[in-house]
Amino acid sequence: MSNYSLSLDSLTKVFGRRLIFDKLTYEFKPGTVYGISGPNGSGKSTLSKIIAGIITPTHGKVVHKLGDEVIKVEHLHNHIGFVSPYLLLYDEFTALENLNHFAHIRGVEFDAERCDALLNRFDIYNRRKDYVKTYSSGMKQRLKFVFAFMHRPNLLILDEPTSNLDNQGKDAVYQIIKDELKDNIIIIASNEDADLARCSEVIYLENFKIKNGK
Amino acid sequence: MQKAFYLFKKDWESELRTRYAINALAMFILVTISVILFSIGQETISEYLTGGLLWVVIFFSAMSGLARAFVSEEERGTTMTLHLIASPTTVFSGKLIFNLILVFLMNIVISFLFSLLFETFVIKNILLFITAFIFGNIGIGVASTIISAIISKANTKGTLYPVLSFPILLPLILILLELTKYSMDGNTISSSFVEIAVLICYDVIMGTASYLLFDFIWKE
Numbered sequence: 001m002s003n004y005s006l007s008l009d010s011l012t013k014v015f016g017r018r019l020i021f022d023k024l025t026y027e028f029k030p031g032t033v034y035g036i037s038g039p040n041g042s043g044k045s046t047l048s049k050i051i052a053g054i055i056t057p058t059h060g061k062v063v064h065k066l067g068d069e070v071i072k073v074e075h076l077h078n079h080i081g082f083v084s085p086y087l088l089l090y091d092e093f094t095a096l097e098n099l100n101h102f103a104h105i106r107g108v109e110f111d112a113e114r115c116d117a118l119l120n121r122f123d124i125y126n127r128r129k130d131y132v133k134t135y136s137s138g139m140k141q142r143l144k145f146v147f148a149f150m151h152r153p154n155l156l157i158l159d160e161p162t163s164n165l166d167n168q169g170k171d172a173v174y175q176i177i178k179d180e181l182k183d184n185i186i187i188i189a190s191n192e193d194a195d196l197a198r199c200s201e202v203i204y205l206e207n208f209k210i211k212n213g214k
Numbered sequence: 215m216q217k218a219f220y221l222f223k224k225d226w227e228s229e230l231r232t233r234y235a236i237n238a239l240a241m242f243i244l245v246t247i248s249v250i251l252f253s254i255g256q257e258t259i260s261e262y263l264t265g266g267l268l269w270v271v272i273f274f275s276a277m278s279g280l281a282r283a284f285v286s287e288e289e290r291g292t293t294m295t296l297h298l299i300a301s302p303t304t305v306f307s308g309k310l311i312f313n314l315i316l317v318f319l320m321n322i323v324i325s326f327l328f329s330l331l332f333e334t335f336v337i338k339n340i341l342l343f344i345t346a347f348i349f350g351n352i353g354i355g356v357a358s359t360i361i362s363a364i365i366s367k368a369n370t371k372g373t374l375y376p377v378l379s380f381p382i383l384l385p386l387i388l389i390l391l392e393l394t395k396y397s398m399d400g401n402t403i404s405s406s407f408v409e410i411a412v413l414i415c416y417d418v419i420m421g422t423a424s425y426l427l428f429d430f431i432w433k434e
Contacts, residue, residue: 052297074303086294090224093227
């Protein structure tokens with residue numbers, strides 16, 4: 001059991017003079033798939049990035065806990081897997097080199113077996129030694145999932161996870177969400193019905209607030 | 215520290231493949247020294263002037279190459295990837311190691327070319343020059359890294375870097391000019407103690423301030 005918990009405490013984000021969302025408070029339970037939905041510009045991606053610690057909120061805080069202990073900001077990246085259209089890997093390296101570098105920079109052993117299994121699962125194993133710059137956008141998206149899952153994170157944030165993917169790729173994503181959920185937290189930020197259908201609870205962002213979801 | 219080393223390793227391998235900074239630096243050094251040589255022609259320039267020119271070339275070479283540390287990540291869109299694999303301290307340390315290695319290599323080449331091409335570039339106290347060179351390079355490396363991080367978020371990266379670097383690097387360059395002059399005169403290290411102490415203080419202050427500031431710069 002990972003005992004990972006996540007909560008948003010009165011989260012507000014303002015870009016310049018533009019309010020994105022105001023005083024969001026929410027408790028995420030382990031072993032649950034959450035969806036974040038809402039109209040364009042409602043702050044789905046911004047909320048995902050704030051939860052991942054990539055950007056800071058204007059007010060309020062995000063509390064990541066492992067058991068009773070709050071995870072320090074400098075260790076947060078080891079607990080989070082993130083997929084987003086804005087996330088780019090290094091084009092000048094092969095897929096394997098990318099994953100190897102990421103593991104070492106994270107300070108963990110490179111788990112070749114796990115990475116091979118994930119590469120196989122997303123059907124890019126045969127291209128693992130090719131430079132990422134030679135990949136199609138769909139293959140790059142698949143590689144992002146390997147990057148997100150390779151270190152067995154407790155929290156997975158998938159921002160528009162199925163963009164650029166074909167049906168086979170989408171199936172692989174939905175299957176891995178099911179298999180890797182266990183007692184982890186998975187958050188899917190999307191407006192796709194098929195993506196949101198995988199979620200037990202959906203947070204709907206509108207007019208700077210959380211509206212009731214499913 | 216080990217994580218920072220791996221980040222440096224990633225950057226170094228990436229640099230060897232993309233040649234973002236190395237090519238810019240090599241071309242800049244070549245062009246600048248050629249222009250100086252053509253402009254002085256057969257004239258003999260004074261020792262102090264060659265010492266001054268050395269640091270002018272170093273300053274502008276640093277402007278052209280060292281900004282790449284963070285700018286290249288921003289341009290390639292991989293900044294978010296770094297956020298997801300490393301803490302701000304690891305990122306800054308890794309980039310700092312990369313810039314320090316680059317600045318040392320660059321300045322060794324520039325100094326070697328100066329001693330080869332300028333007859334009047336004669337250092338009488340090598341030890342004093344090496345001391346100034348080492349601490350000077352550390353100062354340039356640290357300052358360039360934090361400035362690179364600041365400007366990487368701006369739209370006008372190219373023009374902002376020299377503008378922001380000038381006031382930050384000016385005290386360092388002034389001390390280095392003074393110490394180079396002393397080493398050309400053959401002064402002892404003990405007689406240049408105050409300047410060396412100021413140089414070390416600059417490095418320590420710049421290093422400490424950079425680590426403290428980086429958290430705020432790194433997060434949007």
